[in-house]
Amino acid sequence: MAIHRFDPFRDALTLQNRLNSLFQDYNRGQNESDLVSTAAFVPPVDIYEDQHKIVLKLEVPGLKQEDFDIQLENNTLTVRGERKFEKEEKEENFHRIERRYGSFFRSFTVPTTVNHEGVKAGYDAGVLRIELEKRAEAKPKQIKVQVGSAAAVSKTVENKPAA
Template structure:
């Protein structure tokens, strides 16, 4: 009924390492990391920041629903994962916030106040007119 390739059981997929997809973006106030972790719970994931390196690691376990189940194909990846990202110096790890919803981990890291754009007023020497300019630090790419 099923081709023989269905019956071989790709054990590597059930016990091997995998790597979740991650998006990293920034706006004026923060850097945001979103990781796709379908089928996982927040307690399955650990987040650490050490020496300006953010590390996500965890494990997605293969769970048989019933001992009588005979899988013909297993294509979803299971096992341990670890992803590390060097944070730019503009980020403050002190104000990190993590949320987990619908299989997506969203980690928000606030930028340091000194790295945010600010306005500096320039007063004309002796005149009553003042000019305001906007300054920005270079955005470090995540």
């Protein structure tokens, strides 16, 4: 177990850095064209791994298949998309708008054990599921251990002439 020195200001500094970057991003996007290019929302993601694959699940309800752009290049998985505001209703008739609209962008570094040819993506019930298959050499292998003279016994039985 590693011993870590307690730093009470580390979390405060992390929060301050995040707030500073948020305000810097806002100040950069002062004209209309910059505001369009920034991400409007960040969909939450679950990532898990088993012996054969790494799976990402992004929560992005209300999108269609053609709204996604998924790319894997140089061990970086990039997911882009856009949720458009339906203009069927007039905005002044809304009492509240809480859902996020606009473009989103997520980028993930994937390990070198991922097979770039074995990537699958599916979209169902508002969840985008991306499966990254692992290479065969990266998958764990079970090795059977023979104890004592079991290896010698099997050789003796094989070499014994049939009666």
